[in-house]
Amino acid sequence: MNKHARQLKIREILQQNSVGNQHDLLQLLRDSGMNVAQATLSRDCAELGIMRSKTDGNYRLRFPDDNASSIIQGLVGIEVLAVHSNETAVIIKTLPGRAHGVGSYLDQLRSPLILGTIAGDDTVLLIPTSVENIPALISYIHKNLSKN
Amino acid sequence: MNKHARQLKIREILQQNSVGNQHDLLQLLRDSGMNVAQATLSRDCAELGIMRSKTDGNYRLRFPDDNASSIIQGLVGIEVLAVHSNETAVIIKTLPGRAHGVGSYLDQLRSPLILGTIAGDDTVLLIPTSVENIPALISYIHKNLSKN
DNA sequence: TTGCCCTATGAATAAATATTCAATTCAGTG
DNA sequence: CACTGAATTGAATATTTATTCATAGGGCAA
Numbered sequence A, B: 001m002n003k004h005a006r007q008l009k010i011r012e013i014l015q016q017n018s019v020g021n022q023h024d025l026l027q028l029l030r031d032s033g034m035n036v037a038q039a040t041l042s043r044d045c046a047e048l049g050i051m052r053s054k055t056d057g058n059y060r061l062r063f064p065d066d067n068a069s070s071i072i073q074g075l076v077g078i079e080v081l082a083v084h085s086n087e088t089a090v091i092i093k094t095l096p097g098r099a100h101g102v103g104s105y106l107d108q109l110r111s112p113l114i115l116g117t118i119a120g121d122d123t124v125l126l127i128p129t130s131v132e133n134i135p136a137l138i139s140y141i142h143k144n145l146s147k148n
Numbered sequence C: 001t002t003g004c005c006c007t008a009t010g011a012a013t014a015a016a017t018a019t020t021c022a023a024t025t026c027a028g029t030g
Numbered sequence D: 001c002a003c004t005g006a007a008t009t010g011a012a013t014a015t016t017t018a019t020t021c022a023t024a025g026g027g028c029a030a
Helices: A003-016 A022-031 A038-048 A099-109 A131-145 B003-016 B022-031 B038-048 B069-079 B099-109 B131-145
Strands: A051-055 A058-062 A080-085 A090-094 A114-119 A123-128 B051-055 B058-062 B080-085 B090-094 B114-119 B123-128
Touching: A003 A022, A003 A038, A022 A038, A038 B051, A080 A131, A080 B114, A090 A099, A090 A131, A090 B114, A099 A114, A099 A123, A123 A131, A123 B114, B003 B022, B003 B038, B022 B038, B080 B131, B090 B099, B090 B131, B099 B114, B099 B123, B099 B131, B123 B131
Parallel strands: none
Antiparallel strands: A051 A058, A051 B051, A080 A090, A090 A123, A114 A123, B051 B058, B080 B090, B090 B123, B114 B123
């Protein structure tokens, strides 16, 4: 399973080449040793927000340079757009300007899972008391920030 | 021959509605009294530079953002003073008051290397999607924030 | 371990979009 | 008035992209 690496490679390829369609991109991916089906590439492109548009008579695959698009991922609270994590921390994406409120709310719950929170404008960083608690923390967040 | 009027109408429709594909756009065009073939609409879309991309799980036709990211890149470059990291995160030092702009710029690139960013006044904290990506993330930052 | 669920994937297929080709219109010209 | 060429269009078709459906593997709880 190297989906992540593959999407990185896609990014790299599109930054260095002018690619007109997914078929060509697929070739370049294969040239670089990553052999996947067209269906998979289509899904990758969708996930990465890649678009195809015509300029100067030629088509080109490109990333959006558009700032406003937010990725709403789960059934989480109205202000919360997504919850992500890596090995050491959890990130909550919120509506613009709402991160502080969400962070405060979580602080006030005084969960033993949470060591601390830092809020920016639309992002809350959660540091867990232990990295082992991250899965539990994520379900805790979903539970406490869910819409219903 | 009302190609021009039609393209204007297309613009108007896309500004007021969320349209997921050309077929739906065609319907809306017809509802407003302009009856053309799918082929014609396809050509109009190409000429107008309209793109289709997936956000929040749905497709959407949209105009390109005239917000040229290469210009922003130049501006962002001169705001960045240094890039540092430890085992779990990356810190970018910026000119006073400029961290938010730099963070937003990085967010908008939607790199799969970046889990999230939090900006203070002159510091951006970057959380990588995986700690293994930190070296790649650092070179990615240098690449995307370089002055030249 | 076993069973269950969730994610990622490919093959086949469906859906969406682009292009080809022939036809039409219209402006300009002899 | 014919004729020519360029622009626009629709129908049919080709190409490109997305989704469905089945499967395989990984993580996790019992």
